[in-house]
Each structure stands twice: as structure tokens, then as C-alpha cells.
Amino acid sequence: MTAKKKTTTKTKISKDTIISVYMETVLETEHMPKSVFKFCKENNFQESEFYSFFASFEVLQKDIWTNFFLHTMHLTQETSEYEASDNKEKMLIFFYTFFEMLTANRSYVLFALDESKDMMKNMLQLKDLRTHIKKYTSSLIEERNDAQQLKLLKHPSKIFSEGAWLQTLFILKYWMDDRSPSFEKTDLVIEKSVRAIFDVFETTPLESLVDFGKFMWKEKMS
Numbered sequence: 001m002t003a004k005k006k007t008t009t010k011t012k013i014s015k016d017t018i019i020s021v022y023m024e025t026v027l028e029t030e031h032m033p034k035s036v037f038k039f040c041k042e043n044n045f046q047e048s049e050f051y052s053f054f055a056s057f058e059v060l061q062k063d064i065w066t067n068f069f070l071h072t073m074h075l076t077q078e079t080s081e082y083e084a085s086d087n088k089e090k091m092l093i094f095f096y097t098f099f100e101m102l103t104a105n106r107s108y109v110l111f112a113l114d115e116s117k118d119m120m121k122n123m124l125q126l127k128d129l130r131t132h133i134k135k136y137t138s139s140l141i142e143e144r145n146d147a148q149q150l151k152l153l154k155h156p157s158k159i160f161s162e163g164a165w166l167q168t169l170f171i172l173k174y175w176m177d178d179r180s181p182s183f184e185k186t187d188l189v190i191e192k193s194v195r196a197i198f199d200v201f202e203t204t205p206l207e208s209l210v211d212f213g214k215f216m217w218k219e220k221m222s
Contacts (some may be wrong), residue, residue: 013049019064022057030111031058048101058124061112065129068105072098073136078176087140088198091164094136095190098177103183110176137164160197167193 021043033039036057040047054060076082076097082090102109113122138161171193175186202216 013045015053015063016067018045018053019060019067022060023064023105026111027107036127042048061125062128064112065126066132068098068101069129069132069136070102070197075101088194091137091140091198092191092194095168095171096187096193099171099183099190101188102172102175111174124167131169133165133168134161137161163197167197 013058022039022154023031025039035187036047039057054063072094076093079093082093084095111160112125125181138158138164171186174189175183178186180186
């Protein structure tokens with residue numbers, strides 16, 4: 001999902017068209033449009049067409065993150081590798097693909113999260129993404145629970161999904177600051193953090209947590 005050029009001819013306006021034009025507009029102007037009216041007029045479509053999909057720019061912003069998630073799920077689930085993987089590998093594939101999606105749209109993501117230094121506003125923008133991530137990761141632990149015969153071996157999906165969301169925010173912040181070629185260090189963080197969060201639900205979490213802690217300490221000191 002990348003930004004497209006502004007519409008210059010009258011065609012049927014779609015949700016994706018408006019999102020793409022919005023993303024390009026904020027990158028070109030380096031600020032949010034001042035009004036829906038002006039945004040629509042400059043891009044050759046009607047306010048009514050905008051409002052048929054979005055109640056405001058804030059709703060549109062949240063939908064962009066939802067699109068990142070949905071495109072990621074589409075790309076992962078259409079592969080045989082994903083279907084043949086266990087739940088830990090599925091989560092790894094998801095995060096690798098999700099951050100590839102963000103990298104393809106890095107300029108917009110950095111603008112969107114840096115434009116407002118207010119963390120609460122950023123959390124509002126990511127609210128729907130949080131819902132999707134928690135629902136997805138909860139389904140992974142529920143699948144694992146279904147495979148367990150003993151109730152004592154089953155784990156609370158709510159705790160796991162909330163941890164996975166905090167993990168997403170942590171990786172996102174790391175990726176934003178990552179200056180390594182092809183964001184190789186972010187890939188390492190993904191691998192080690194996914195391993196750690198899954199192993200917390202297994203019998204030998206200590207090794208993974210120590211390994212992850214050593215990696216982050218090394219990165220902080222370098």
C-alpha cells in the first residue's frame with residue numbers, strides 16, 4: 001500500500017483512492033489538510049464522497065493503520081508457508097510482513113507519529129490497530145489452548161494479546177529509530193521478542209528473556 005498520485009480526472013472515488021491521496025498530500029505539504037472542503041477541492045472530488053467513507057481526518061488516519069494490518073494479513077495468509085507454520089512462526093511471519101509494509105510507507109508512518117508529539121493522540125490514531133492486533137494474537141493463543149488436554153496448561157489469551165500489543169509498540173519505536181541497513185536490527189528485535197513472549201507461556205522462558213535482555217543492553221550501549 002503506497003501513496004498514489006492525486007486524481008486529475010473525474011473517476012469513481014473509492015476509499016483506497018482517498019487514503020492514497022491523503023497520504024501523498026501530507027507528505028508533499030508536511031502538514032495535515034486544513035479542512036475536508038479544501039482537501040476535496042484540491043483533489044477533484046466532492047465532500048460528500050469523502051464523508052461517504054470517513055467522518056473526519058482522524059477516522060481516516062485510524063483506517064490507514066487498519067489497512068496496513070489487513071494488507072499484512074492478506075499477504076501472510078495467502079502463502080503455504082504461513083498455513084504450515086506453528087503459532088510462534090505465524091506471529092513471526094506476521095511481524096516481519098507488517099514491518100515490511102510499514103517500511104514501504106516509512107515516510108508517511110514517521111510523519112504520522114512524529115507530527116503529534118502527544119502520545120495520547122498517537123494512541124488514538126492506533127486505537128483500531130490495537131484492536132486488530134489483540135484479536136489476532138488472542139486467536140493464536142486460543143488455538144494453542146485448544147491443543148492442550150489439561151486445563152492447567154492453558155493460558156489466558158487476554159494477557160497474551162495485551163502483551164503482544166505492548167510488544168508491537170516497542171518494536172514500532174525501535175523501528176522508527178533504527179538506522180541499520182534494511183532495518184536488520186529491527187528484524188532481530190522481532191525474532192527475539194516473539195520468541196520471548198511465546199516462551200513466557202512455556203516451561204523455559206528464562207533463557208529467551210535473558211537473551212533478549214542482553215541484545216537490548218548491547219544495542220543501548222553501542
